[in-house]
Amino acid sequence: MSVSIFDQFLTTPDMIAVFDDAAIVQAMLRFEQALAQAQAAQGMLAPETARIIAGVCNAQLYDIEAIVSAGRRAGSLAIPLVRELTRTVALYDAEAATRVHWGSTSQDAIDSAMVLATRDALQLLDDGLHELSGHLLRLAEQHAATPVLARTLMQPAQVSSFGFKAAGWLAPLVRARARLRECAARALQLQLGGAVGTLAVMGEQGAAVAALVAADLGLKVADAAWHTQRDDWVRLGLEVAVLTGSMGKVATDLSLMAQGEIAELAEPSGNGRGGSSAMPHKRNPVSAMIALAAATRTPQRAAALLASMGQQHERGLGNWQAELAEWPGLFLSAHGALQALNDAFAGLQVDCARMLRNIDALQGLVFAEAASVWLAAAIGRPAAHSLLEKMSAAALADGRHLAQLLAEAVQADASLRERIDPAALAALFDPAAAAAPAQRLAQQQLRRLRLEIAALDAPG
Numbered sequence: 069m070s071v072s073i074f075d076q077f078l079t080t081p082d083m084i085a086v087f088d089d090a091a092i093v094q095a096m097l098r099f100e101q102a103l104a105q106a107q108a109a110q111g112m113l114a115p116e117t118a119r120i121i122a123g124v125c126n127a128q129l130y131d132i133e134a135i136v137s138a139g140r141r142a143g144s145l146a147i148p149l150v151r152e153l154t155r156t157v158a159l160y161d162a163e164a165a166t167r168v169h170w171g172s173t174s175q176d177a178i179d180s181a182m183v184l185a186t187r188d189a190l191q192l193l194d195d196g197l198h199e200l201s202g203h204l205l206r207l208a209e210q211h212a213a214t215p216v217l218a219r220t221l222m223q224p225a226q227v228s229s230f231g232f233k234a235a236g237w238l239a240p241l242v243r244a245r246a247r248l249r250e251c252a253a254r255a256l257q258l259q260l261g262g263a264v265g266t267l268a269v270m271g272e273q274g275a276a277v278a279a280l281v282a283a284d285l286g287l288k289v290a291d292a293a294w295h296t297q298r299d300d301w302v303r304l305g306l307e308v309a310v311l312t313g314s315m316g317k318v319a320t321d322l323s324l325m326a327q328g329e330i331a332e333l334a335e336p337s338g339n340g341r342g343g344s345s346a347m348p349h350k351r352n353p354v355s356a357m358i359a360l361a362a363a364t365r366t367p368q369r370a371a372a373l374l375a376s377m378g379q380q381h382e383r384g385l386g387n388w389q390a391e392l393a394e395w396p397g398l399f400l401s402a403h404g405a406l407q408a409l410n411d412a413f414a415g416l417q418v419d420c421a422r423m424l425r426n427i428d429a430l431q432g433l434v435f436a437e438a439a440s441v442w443l444a445a446a447i448g449r450p451a452a453h454s455l456l457e458k459m460s461a462a463a464l465a466d467g468r469h470l471a472q473l474l475a476e477a478v479q480a481d482a483s484l485r486e487r488i489d490p491a492a493l494a495a496l497f498d499p500a501a502a503a504a505p506a507q508r509l510a511q512q513q514l515r516r517l518r519l520e521i522a523a524l525d526a527p528g
Contacts (some may be wrong), residue, residue: 071084071400075400077358078358078361078362078400078401078404079400079401079403079404080192080403080404080407082192082403083189083192083399083400083403083404084400086185086188086189086192086396086399087185087189087396087399087400089132089133089136090127090132091185092145092181092182092185093127093130093132093135093145093149093181094126094127095180095181095182095184095185096145096146096149096177096178096180096181097125097126097127097149097153098125098181098184098285099176099177099180099181099184099281099285100121100125100150100153100168100169100172100177101121101122101125102280102281102284102285103169103170103171103172103260103277103281104117104118104121104122104167104168104170105118105122105280105284106276106277106278106280106281106284107167107170107171107270107277109280110273110276110277110280112170112270112273112277113164113167113170114164116161116164117161117163117164117167120157120160120161120164121153121157121164121167121168123160124153124156124157124160125153129156130149130152130153130156131152134148135148135149135152144174144175144178145174145178146174146175146177146178147174149177150168150169150174150177153168153169154168154169170269171262171267171269171270171274171277172260172262173261173262173263175259175261175295175383175388176259176260176261176262176293178392179259179294179295180258180259180260180285180287182392182395183255183256183257183258183259183287184285184287185396186252186255186256186304186395186399187252187256187286187287189399189403190248190252190256192399192403193248193308193311193399193402193403193406194245194248194249196403196406196407196410197241197242197244197245197311197406198245198521198524198525199410200241200406200409200410200413201238201241201242201245201521202521203410203413203414203416204234204235204237204238204241204413205238205514205517205518205521207231207234207413207416207418208231208232208234208235208238208510208514209231209514210231211229211230211231211234211418211420212229212231212232212507212510212511212514213229213231213500213503213504213507214229214230214231214418214420214423214503215227215228215229215230215423215424215427215499215500215502215503216228216229216230216233216332216423216427216503217423217426217427217430217434218233218506224426224430224433224434225434226434226435226437226438226502227427227434227435227499227502227503227506228503228506229503229506229507229510230418230420230423231506231507231510231511231514232506232507232509232510232513233321234510235510235513235514235517237317237318237321238517239513239517240314240317241311241314241315241318242517242520242521242524244307244310244311244314245524246520246524247307247310248304248307248308248311249524251300251303251304251307252304253288254288254300254303254304255300255301255303255304256287256288257282257287257288257289257290257294257300258278258281258282258285258287258288258289258290259290259293259294259295260274260277260278260281260282260290260293261292261293261295262274262293264382264383265292265293265295265382266293267293278290295379295382295383295384295388296379296380296381296382296383296384296388298376298377298379298388298391299377302373302374302376302377302391305369305370305373305395305398306370306373306374308398308399308402309366309367309369309370309398311402312362312363312366312398312401312402312405313363313366313367315359315362315363315402315405315406315409316359316360316362316363316364316366316405317363318359318409319355319356319357319358319359319360319363319405319408319409320356320360322335322353322355322356322409322412323353323356323357323360326351326353326356330422330426331419331422332418332419332422332423332426333416333417333418333419334351334416334417334419335351335353335354335355335356335411335412335415335416335417336411336412336414336415336416336417337351353412354408355408355409355411355412356408356412357408358404358405358408359404359405359408359409361401361404362401362402362404362405363405365397365401366398366401366402369394369397369398369401370398372390372391372394373391373394373395373398375387375390376388376390376391376394424499427499431463431464431467431468431469431470432463432469432470432471432472432497433460433463433464433470435470435471435496435497435502436456436460436470438496438502439456439470439474439493439496439497440452440453440456442492442493442496443455443456443488443493446487446488447484447487447488455474455477456474459473459474459477469497470497471493471494471496471497474493475490475493475494478490478493
Protein backbone atom coordinates (compact mmCIF):
# COMPACT_ATOMS: atom_id res chain seq x y z
CA MET A 69 0.00 0.00 0.00
CA SER A 70 1.48 3.32 -1.08
CA VAL A 71 0.99 6.02 1.55
CA SER A 72 1.80 9.64 0.73
CA ILE A 73 4.08 11.69 2.94
CA PHE A 74 1.03 13.61 4.18
CA ASP A 75 -0.88 10.41 4.99
CA GLN A 76 2.10 9.20 6.98
CA PHE A 77 1.99 12.44 8.93
CA LEU A 78 -1.59 11.67 10.02
CA THR A 79 -1.34 7.96 10.85
CA THR A 80 1.03 5.44 12.45
CA PRO A 81 3.68 3.05 11.14
CA ASP A 82 1.89 0.16 12.86
CA MET A 83 -1.34 0.69 10.94
CA ILE A 84 0.50 1.31 7.68
CA ALA A 85 2.18 -2.07 8.16
CA VAL A 86 -1.18 -3.83 8.60
CA PHE A 87 -2.39 -2.77 5.15
CA ASP A 88 1.02 -2.73 3.46
CA ASP A 89 1.15 -4.41 0.04
CA ALA A 90 3.33 -7.20 1.40
CA ALA A 91 0.98 -7.79 4.33
CA ILE A 92 -2.08 -8.10 2.09
CA VAL A 93 -0.29 -10.40 -0.34
CA GLN A 94 0.90 -12.55 2.55
CA ALA A 95 -2.66 -12.72 3.90
CA MET A 96 -3.88 -13.86 0.48
CA LEU A 97 -1.20 -16.53 0.41
CA ARG A 98 -2.19 -17.56 3.93
CA PHE A 99 -5.70 -18.14 2.57
CA GLU A 100 -4.35 -20.23 -0.31
CA GLN A 101 -2.26 -22.29 2.11
CA ALA A 102 -5.24 -22.93 4.39
CA LEU A 103 -7.41 -23.84 1.40
CA ALA A 104 -4.96 -26.42 0.10
CA GLN A 105 -4.46 -27.96 3.55
CA ALA A 106 -8.22 -28.17 4.14
CA GLN A 107 -8.79 -29.82 0.78
CA ALA A 108 -6.05 -32.32 1.55
CA ALA A 109 -7.69 -33.08 4.89
CA GLN A 110 -10.91 -33.82 3.00
CA GLY A 111 -9.11 -36.11 0.53
CA MET A 112 -9.64 -33.71 -2.37
CA LEU A 113 -5.93 -33.47 -3.11
CA ALA A 114 -2.83 -35.33 -2.01
CA PRO A 115 -1.13 -34.31 1.24
CA GLU A 116 2.12 -33.83 -0.68
CA THR A 117 0.34 -31.43 -3.06
CA ALA A 118 -0.88 -29.38 -0.11
CA ARG A 119 2.60 -29.44 1.40
CA ILE A 120 4.18 -28.11 -1.81
CA ILE A 121 1.56 -25.34 -2.17
CA ALA A 122 1.89 -24.34 1.47
CA GLY A 123 5.67 -24.33 1.21
CA VAL A 124 5.70 -21.51 -1.33
CA CYS A 125 2.96 -19.36 0.25
CA ASN A 126 5.52 -16.82 1.36
CA ALA A 127 5.26 -13.24 0.08
CA GLN A 128 9.04 -12.85 0.18
CA LEU A 129 9.31 -15.26 -2.76
CA TYR A 130 7.42 -12.94 -5.09
CA ASP A 131 7.86 -9.59 -6.82
CA ILE A 132 5.01 -7.82 -5.08
CA GLU A 133 5.39 -4.60 -7.05
CA ALA A 134 5.08 -6.51 -10.31
CA ILE A 135 2.04 -8.41 -9.01
CA VAL A 136 0.32 -5.16 -8.00
CA SER A 137 1.08 -3.66 -11.41
CA ALA A 138 -0.24 -6.73 -13.21
CA GLY A 139 -3.33 -6.71 -11.02
CA ARG A 140 -4.33 -3.34 -12.46
CA ARG A 141 -4.34 -4.81 -15.97
CA ALA A 142 -6.04 -8.03 -14.87
CA GLY A 143 -8.73 -6.28 -12.85
CA SER A 144 -7.86 -8.18 -9.68
CA LEU A 145 -4.77 -8.54 -7.52
CA ALA A 146 -5.56 -12.23 -7.04
CA ILE A 147 -5.22 -13.13 -10.72
CA PRO A 148 -1.48 -12.38 -11.11
CA LEU A 149 -0.78 -13.62 -7.59
CA VAL A 150 -2.41 -16.98 -8.25
CA ARG A 151 -0.60 -17.15 -11.59
CA GLU A 152 2.76 -16.60 -9.88
CA LEU A 153 1.87 -19.04 -7.10
CA THR A 154 0.92 -21.65 -9.70
CA ARG A 155 4.16 -21.05 -11.63
CA THR A 156 6.20 -21.44 -8.46
CA VAL A 157 4.41 -24.65 -7.42
CA ALA A 158 5.03 -26.03 -10.94
CA LEU A 159 8.77 -25.73 -10.36
CA TYR A 160 8.37 -28.51 -7.80
CA ASP A 161 5.41 -30.50 -9.16
CA ALA A 162 3.49 -29.82 -12.37
CA GLU A 163 0.49 -31.84 -11.22
CA ALA A 164 0.32 -29.98 -7.88
CA ALA A 165 0.25 -26.70 -9.81
CA THR A 166 -3.10 -27.66 -11.32
CA ARG A 167 -4.64 -27.73 -7.83
CA VAL A 168 -3.63 -24.22 -6.75
CA HIS A 169 -6.64 -22.05 -5.83
CA TRP A 170 -8.87 -24.96 -6.76
CA GLY A 171 -12.59 -24.33 -6.33
CA SER A 172 -12.00 -20.79 -5.14
CA THR A 173 -12.26 -17.39 -6.80
CA SER A 174 -10.33 -14.13 -6.70
CA GLN A 175 -12.75 -12.43 -4.32
CA ASP A 176 -12.44 -15.29 -1.85
CA ALA A 177 -8.70 -14.69 -1.54
CA ILE A 178 -8.92 -10.89 -1.45
CA ASP A 179 -11.85 -10.59 0.96
CA SER A 180 -10.39 -13.20 3.30
CA ALA A 181 -7.06 -11.37 3.25
CA MET A 182 -8.78 -8.09 4.07
CA VAL A 183 -10.58 -9.79 6.95
CA LEU A 184 -7.26 -11.03 8.32
CA ALA A 185 -5.69 -7.58 7.99
CA THR A 186 -8.73 -5.94 9.54
CA ARG A 187 -8.53 -8.26 12.53
CA ASP A 188 -5.00 -6.97 13.14
CA ALA A 189 -6.15 -3.40 12.59
CA LEU A 190 -8.96 -3.78 15.10
CA GLN A 191 -6.51 -5.08 17.69
CA LEU A 192 -4.45 -1.91 17.25
CA LEU A 193 -7.59 0.19 17.74
CA ASP A 194 -8.62 -1.81 20.79
CA ASP A 195 -5.18 -1.41 22.35
CA GLY A 196 -5.24 2.32 21.65
CA LEU A 197 -8.72 2.68 23.12
CA HIS A 198 -7.64 0.80 26.23
CA GLU A 199 -4.81 3.31 26.70
CA LEU A 200 -6.89 6.40 25.95
CA SER A 201 -9.72 5.23 28.19
CA GLY A 202 -7.24 4.90 31.04
CA HIS A 203 -5.97 8.44 30.52
CA LEU A 204 -9.47 9.90 30.42
CA LEU A 205 -10.73 7.87 33.36
CA ARG A 206 -7.90 9.11 35.54
CA LEU A 207 -8.40 12.67 34.32
CA ALA A 208 -12.13 12.57 35.06
CA GLU A 209 -11.61 11.08 38.52
CA GLN A 210 -8.91 13.59 39.43
CA HIS A 211 -10.99 16.57 38.32
CA ALA A 212 -14.51 15.45 39.23
CA ALA A 213 -14.87 18.52 41.46
CA THR A 214 -12.78 21.00 39.43
CA PRO A 215 -15.00 23.92 38.35
CA VAL A 216 -14.88 24.82 34.66
CA LEU A 217 -17.04 26.85 32.34
CA ALA A 218 -19.55 24.90 30.30
CA ARG A 219 -20.03 26.57 26.95
CA THR A 220 -23.02 26.36 24.62
CA LEU A 221 -23.11 27.79 21.11
CA MET A 222 -19.44 28.73 21.69
CA GLN A 223 -20.42 31.05 24.54
CA PRO A 224 -20.02 30.75 28.35
CA ALA A 225 -23.14 29.12 29.81
CA GLN A 226 -22.88 27.79 33.36
CA VAL A 227 -20.32 26.27 35.70
CA SER A 228 -19.76 22.55 35.32
CA SER A 229 -16.88 20.31 36.42
CA PHE A 230 -13.92 19.34 34.29
CA GLY A 231 -14.36 15.75 35.42
CA PHE A 232 -17.90 15.75 34.06
CA LYS A 233 -16.58 17.03 30.73
CA ALA A 234 -13.85 14.38 30.63
CA ALA A 235 -16.39 11.66 31.43
CA GLY A 236 -18.36 12.91 28.45
CA TRP A 237 -15.30 12.42 26.28
CA LEU A 238 -14.68 8.95 27.68
CA ALA A 239 -18.17 7.41 27.43
CA PRO A 240 -18.44 7.33 23.59
CA LEU A 241 -15.00 5.76 23.36
CA VAL A 242 -15.97 2.97 25.75
CA ARG A 243 -19.15 2.40 23.74
CA ALA A 244 -17.15 2.40 20.49
CA ARG A 245 -14.75 -0.20 21.84
CA ALA A 246 -17.63 -2.50 22.77
CA ARG A 247 -19.47 -1.99 19.47
CA LEU A 248 -16.37 -2.60 17.39
CA ARG A 249 -16.04 -5.97 19.10
CA GLU A 250 -19.71 -6.75 18.52
CA CYS A 251 -19.49 -5.87 14.83
CA ALA A 252 -16.20 -7.71 14.43
CA ALA A 253 -17.76 -10.87 15.83
CA ARG A 254 -20.15 -10.84 12.87
CA ALA A 255 -17.98 -9.34 10.14
CA LEU A 256 -14.67 -11.18 10.59
CA GLN A 257 -15.78 -14.23 8.66
CA LEU A 258 -14.23 -16.36 5.97
CA GLN A 259 -15.02 -15.60 2.36
CA LEU A 260 -15.17 -18.84 0.37
CA GLY A 261 -17.80 -19.32 -2.28
CA GLY A 262 -16.11 -20.11 -5.54
CA ALA A 263 -17.03 -18.50 -8.84
CA VAL A 264 -20.60 -17.47 -7.99
CA GLY A 265 -20.78 -18.24 -4.28
CA THR A 266 -22.10 -21.80 -4.57
CA LEU A 267 -18.88 -23.80 -3.95
CA ALA A 268 -19.93 -25.82 -6.98
CA VAL A 269 -16.48 -27.18 -7.80
CA MET A 270 -16.04 -28.69 -4.33
CA GLY A 271 -19.54 -30.13 -4.31
CA GLU A 272 -20.75 -31.72 -1.09
CA GLN A 273 -17.33 -31.30 0.51
CA GLY A 274 -17.43 -27.52 0.16
CA ALA A 275 -18.94 -26.85 3.56
CA ALA A 276 -16.42 -29.07 5.32
CA VAL A 277 -13.53 -27.39 3.50
CA ALA A 278 -14.86 -23.97 4.44
CA ALA A 279 -15.10 -25.00 8.09
CA LEU A 280 -11.50 -26.23 8.08
CA VAL A 281 -10.19 -23.11 6.34
CA ALA A 282 -12.05 -20.88 8.79
CA ALA A 283 -10.69 -22.81 11.77
CA ASP A 284 -7.15 -22.62 10.40
CA LEU A 285 -7.42 -18.84 9.92
CA GLY A 286 -9.27 -18.28 13.19
CA LEU A 287 -12.31 -16.83 11.44
CA LYS A 288 -16.04 -17.34 11.69
CA VAL A 289 -17.67 -19.62 9.12
CA ALA A 290 -20.07 -17.55 7.05
CA ASP A 291 -23.62 -18.79 6.53
CA ALA A 292 -23.01 -18.30 2.82
CA ALA A 293 -20.65 -16.40 0.57
CA TRP A 294 -21.00 -12.65 1.13
CA HIS A 295 -19.46 -11.58 -2.15
CA THR A 296 -22.14 -8.94 -2.73
CA GLN A 297 -23.91 -8.98 0.64
CA ARG A 298 -21.73 -6.40 2.42
CA ASP A 299 -23.97 -5.33 5.32
CA ASP A 300 -22.00 -6.78 8.24
CA TRP A 301 -18.71 -5.72 6.69
CA VAL A 302 -19.78 -2.16 5.98
CA ARG A 303 -21.39 -1.87 9.41
CA LEU A 304 -17.98 -2.62 10.93
CA GLY A 305 -16.39 0.09 8.82
CA LEU A 306 -19.06 2.57 9.86
CA GLU A 307 -18.33 1.86 13.53
CA VAL A 308 -14.72 2.81 12.87
CA ALA A 309 -16.00 6.02 11.31
CA VAL A 310 -18.19 6.77 14.34
CA LEU A 311 -15.20 6.18 16.63
CA THR A 312 -13.18 8.68 14.61
CA GLY A 313 -16.01 11.19 14.84
CA SER A 314 -16.07 10.78 18.63
CA MET A 315 -12.34 11.43 18.74
CA GLY A 316 -12.92 14.52 16.61
CA LYS A 317 -15.25 15.81 19.32
CA VAL A 318 -12.55 15.31 21.97
CA ALA A 319 -10.00 17.03 19.74
CA THR A 320 -12.33 19.97 19.11
CA ASP A 321 -12.83 20.61 22.82
CA LEU A 322 -9.13 20.13 23.51
CA SER A 323 -8.13 22.61 20.82
CA LEU A 324 -10.63 25.22 22.01
CA MET A 325 -9.61 24.89 25.64
CA ALA A 326 -5.95 25.15 24.60
CA GLN A 327 -6.44 28.48 22.81
CA GLY A 328 -4.20 31.15 24.29
CA GLU A 329 -7.16 33.32 25.29
CA ILE A 330 -8.69 30.37 27.19
CA ALA A 331 -5.54 28.48 28.26
CA GLU A 332 -7.31 25.93 30.45
CA LEU A 333 -5.52 22.98 28.85
CA ALA A 334 -2.20 22.50 27.10
CA GLU A 335 -0.75 19.57 25.20
CA PRO A 336 2.72 18.38 26.18
CA SER A 337 5.56 20.47 24.77
CA GLY A 338 9.29 20.19 24.28
CA ASN A 339 11.59 18.57 21.71
CA GLY A 340 10.07 20.67 18.96
CA ARG A 341 6.50 19.50 19.61
CA GLY A 342 3.89 22.07 18.60
CA GLY A 343 6.40 24.74 17.66
CA SER A 344 6.20 27.34 14.91
CA SER A 345 8.76 28.05 12.19
CA ALA A 346 8.16 31.79 12.56
CA MET A 347 6.71 32.41 16.03
CA PRO A 348 8.78 31.04 18.94
CA HIS A 349 6.04 31.75 21.47
CA LYS A 350 3.51 29.40 19.90
CA ARG A 351 2.42 26.09 21.41
CA ASN A 352 0.29 24.46 18.78
CA PRO A 353 -2.09 21.59 19.73
CA VAL A 354 -0.69 19.13 17.21
CA SER A 355 -2.46 16.08 18.63
CA ALA A 356 -5.81 17.80 18.32
CA MET A 357 -4.84 18.80 14.80
CA ILE A 358 -4.17 15.19 13.74
CA ALA A 359 -7.41 13.93 15.28
CA LEU A 360 -9.38 16.75 13.64
CA ALA A 361 -7.81 15.94 10.27
CA ALA A 362 -8.89 12.31 10.72
CA ALA A 363 -12.43 13.34 11.64
CA THR A 364 -12.56 15.62 8.60
CA ARG A 365 -11.57 12.90 6.15
CA THR A 366 -13.63 10.05 7.57
CA PRO A 367 -17.21 10.97 6.52
CA GLN A 368 -16.29 10.76 2.84
CA ARG A 369 -14.83 7.30 3.35
CA ALA A 370 -17.92 6.15 5.25
CA ALA A 371 -20.15 7.53 2.49
CA ALA A 372 -18.10 5.64 -0.10
CA LEU A 373 -18.66 2.38 1.79
CA LEU A 374 -22.40 2.96 1.81
CA ALA A 375 -22.39 3.95 -1.85
CA SER A 376 -20.56 0.73 -2.75
CA MET A 377 -23.21 -1.57 -1.27
CA GLY A 378 -25.38 -1.80 -4.37
CA GLN A 379 -23.20 -4.46 -5.94
CA GLN A 380 -24.39 -6.15 -9.10
CA HIS A 381 -25.62 -9.74 -8.99
CA GLU A 382 -22.92 -12.14 -7.74
CA ARG A 383 -19.81 -9.97 -8.23
CA GLY A 384 -19.58 -6.22 -8.01
CA LEU A 385 -18.23 -4.16 -10.89
CA GLY A 386 -16.39 -1.10 -9.62
CA ASN A 387 -18.22 -0.78 -6.31
CA TRP A 388 -16.43 -3.69 -4.59
CA GLN A 389 -13.15 -2.28 -5.84
CA ALA A 390 -14.04 1.17 -4.50
CA GLU A 391 -14.81 -0.35 -1.10
CA LEU A 392 -11.44 -2.11 -1.04
CA ALA A 393 -9.64 1.13 -1.81
CA GLU A 394 -11.44 3.13 0.87
CA TRP A 395 -11.29 0.54 3.64
CA PRO A 396 -7.67 0.95 4.82
CA GLY A 397 -8.05 4.73 4.97
CA LEU A 398 -10.66 4.43 7.70
CA PHE A 399 -8.25 2.55 9.92
CA LEU A 400 -5.26 4.70 9.06
CA SER A 401 -7.15 7.82 10.14
CA ALA A 402 -8.65 6.24 13.24
CA HIS A 403 -5.35 4.92 14.54
CA GLY A 404 -3.58 8.18 13.77
CA ALA A 405 -6.18 10.05 15.81
CA LEU A 406 -5.96 7.52 18.65
CA GLN A 407 -2.19 7.72 18.87
CA ALA A 408 -2.27 11.51 18.74
CA LEU A 409 -4.82 11.77 21.55
CA ASN A 410 -2.91 9.26 23.64
CA ASP A 411 0.18 11.41 23.22
CA ALA A 412 -1.78 14.49 24.30
CA PHE A 413 -3.55 13.02 27.31
CA ALA A 414 -0.48 11.19 28.57
CA GLY A 415 1.05 14.57 29.37
CA LEU A 416 -1.93 16.92 29.35
CA GLN A 417 -1.48 20.05 31.45
CA VAL A 418 -4.62 21.19 33.26
CA ASP A 419 -4.64 24.77 34.59
CA CYS A 420 -7.30 24.69 37.33
CA ALA A 421 -6.45 28.24 38.41
CA ARG A 422 -7.04 29.50 34.88
CA MET A 423 -10.39 27.72 34.81
CA LEU A 424 -11.39 29.69 37.93
CA ARG A 425 -10.09 32.94 36.50
CA ASN A 426 -12.14 32.40 33.35
CA ILE A 427 -15.22 31.91 35.52
CA ASP A 428 -14.45 35.01 37.61
CA ALA A 429 -13.82 37.11 34.51
CA LEU A 430 -17.49 36.79 33.60
CA GLN A 431 -18.53 38.94 36.57
CA GLY A 432 -20.82 36.30 38.04
CA LEU A 433 -23.15 36.28 35.04
CA VAL A 434 -22.86 32.52 34.60
CA PHE A 435 -24.56 32.17 38.00
CA ALA A 436 -27.55 34.29 36.94
CA GLU A 437 -29.88 31.34 36.30
CA ALA A 438 -29.12 29.73 39.65
CA ALA A 439 -29.60 33.06 41.43
CA SER A 440 -32.88 33.67 39.62
CA VAL A 441 -34.26 30.25 40.59
CA TRP A 442 -33.21 30.73 44.23
CA LEU A 443 -34.63 34.26 44.40
CA ALA A 444 -37.90 33.12 42.85
CA ALA A 445 -38.53 30.95 45.89
CA ALA A 446 -38.07 33.99 48.11
CA ILE A 447 -39.70 36.85 46.18
CA GLY A 448 -41.61 35.15 43.36
CA ARG A 449 -40.56 34.40 39.83
CA PRO A 450 -41.56 37.71 38.13
CA ALA A 451 -39.75 39.83 40.72
CA ALA A 452 -36.69 37.58 40.65
CA HIS A 453 -36.52 37.65 36.88
CA SER A 454 -36.88 41.42 36.79
CA LEU A 455 -34.20 41.92 39.45
CA LEU A 456 -31.70 39.58 37.74
CA GLU A 457 -32.33 41.16 34.36
CA LYS A 458 -31.67 44.64 35.77
CA MET A 459 -28.58 43.61 37.75
CA SER A 460 -27.10 41.60 34.85
CA ALA A 461 -27.40 44.63 32.59
CA ALA A 462 -25.70 46.76 35.24
CA ALA A 463 -22.88 44.24 35.63
CA LEU A 464 -22.20 44.36 31.90
CA ALA A 465 -22.44 48.15 31.74
CA ASP A 466 -20.34 48.91 34.83
CA GLY A 467 -17.90 46.04 34.75
CA ARG A 468 -18.89 44.96 38.25
CA HIS A 469 -19.63 41.52 39.70
CA LEU A 470 -23.25 40.39 39.71
CA ALA A 471 -22.99 39.09 43.30
CA GLN A 472 -21.92 42.51 44.56
CA LEU A 473 -24.71 44.30 42.71
CA LEU A 474 -27.32 41.88 44.05
CA ALA A 475 -26.03 42.27 47.59
CA GLU A 476 -26.28 46.05 47.29
CA ALA A 477 -29.80 45.81 45.88
CA VAL A 478 -30.89 43.62 48.77
CA GLN A 479 -29.36 46.01 51.33
CA ALA A 480 -31.08 48.98 49.70
CA ASP A 481 -34.56 47.42 49.80
CA ALA A 482 -36.11 46.69 53.20
CA SER A 483 -38.61 44.21 51.79
CA LEU A 484 -35.79 42.24 50.14
CA ARG A 485 -33.72 42.29 53.32
CA GLU A 486 -36.58 40.63 55.20
CA ARG A 487 -36.87 37.75 52.77
CA ILE A 488 -33.33 37.15 51.52
CA ASP A 489 -30.40 35.68 53.46
CA PRO A 490 -27.27 37.53 52.21
CA ALA A 491 -24.95 34.63 53.05
CA ALA A 492 -27.12 32.14 51.18
CA LEU A 493 -27.28 34.53 48.21
CA ALA A 494 -23.49 34.92 48.19
CA ALA A 495 -23.04 31.14 48.31
CA LEU A 496 -24.80 30.86 44.95
CA PHE A 497 -21.71 32.44 43.37
CA ASP A 498 -19.26 29.84 44.70
CA PRO A 499 -17.79 27.96 41.69
CA ALA A 500 -17.16 24.82 43.74
CA ALA A 501 -20.78 24.71 44.89
CA ALA A 502 -21.96 25.37 41.36
CA ALA A 503 -19.86 22.45 40.08
CA ALA A 504 -21.29 20.04 42.68
CA PRO A 505 -24.21 18.73 40.54
CA ALA A 506 -21.81 17.98 37.68
CA GLN A 507 -19.45 16.31 40.14
CA ARG A 508 -22.21 14.00 41.40
CA LEU A 509 -23.22 13.04 37.88
CA ALA A 510 -19.59 12.52 36.87
CA GLN A 511 -18.97 10.20 39.79
CA GLN A 512 -22.08 8.17 38.97
CA GLN A 513 -21.07 7.90 35.32
CA LEU A 514 -17.49 7.02 36.16
CA ARG A 515 -18.60 4.14 38.39
CA ARG A 516 -20.46 2.66 35.43
CA LEU A 517 -17.62 3.33 33.02
CA ARG A 518 -15.06 1.69 35.30
CA LEU A 519 -17.15 -1.49 35.28
CA GLU A 520 -17.56 -1.39 31.50
CA ILE A 521 -13.83 -0.83 30.96
CA ALA A 522 -12.99 -3.66 33.37
CA ALA A 523 -15.29 -5.99 31.44
CA LEU A 524 -13.62 -5.01 28.15
CA ASP A 525 -10.18 -5.53 29.65
CA ALA A 526 -11.00 -8.92 31.17
CA PRO A 527 -9.11 -11.86 29.62
CA GLY A 528 -11.11 -13.59 26.93
